[in-house]
Amino acid sequence: MKDSFVFTLKYKDEAHYSRGREDAALAWIMSLLRVNFQNDIAPVSVHLTHPKPDCSGKYYEFFKSPVHFNSSFCRLALPLPEVDRILPGANEEFAEFGDQAIKKYLLSLDAGDEITQIKKILIDNLPSGNITIEQVAGEFGVNTRTLQRILQKKGTTFLSLLNETRMEIAKKYIQDKYMDLTEIAFLLGFAELSTFSRSFKRWTGKSPIQYRKAA
8 A cells, every 4th residue: 555554454363353343443543643733633444354344434434434345454554744744732841751761771771782682683673562572583684583692691591681671661661640551551552551551560459540540
């Protein structure tokens, strides 16, 4: 899809999900975009995996764009000019907080340590939501088996390091009361706030809201 930013929705937590969940996710994203952009932004196209319903007209009415049913993937394509446009309510100080939090976190680590270097790669790729050991190994300049050996010598694993990095960055983000928890979830690579909340409580014993109140 040339000249467009494509968002593909994939649920990893379950093999089958209801049509309503897919529709609601894309509708929520569009509603959030329209509130933030302060206009009735329309996608280039919408792709849904389920069959065309009898009320398909409602889909066209809401999305204001071509809607394709029975697609292989659930996708939302947005026009690049809109994606690159600065939001009307943008606040540079708030936008910089996340970067500053990460910088402070990285400065607290040993810059020459291999684990720190791997964590930097993880942090750069967290928002993608689909970090693989193969990808990290490639950016680190080694093959997957070598990376596994390095982590084993350091007494950790790829998944443990990924969760540790997410938890540490999450704590930094949550301390900023101006950052929305849903935004934090996406920045950490979680597709849903509920998944992030469960993970955070497993890591710390507290929900994100409880941790924020106690901070």
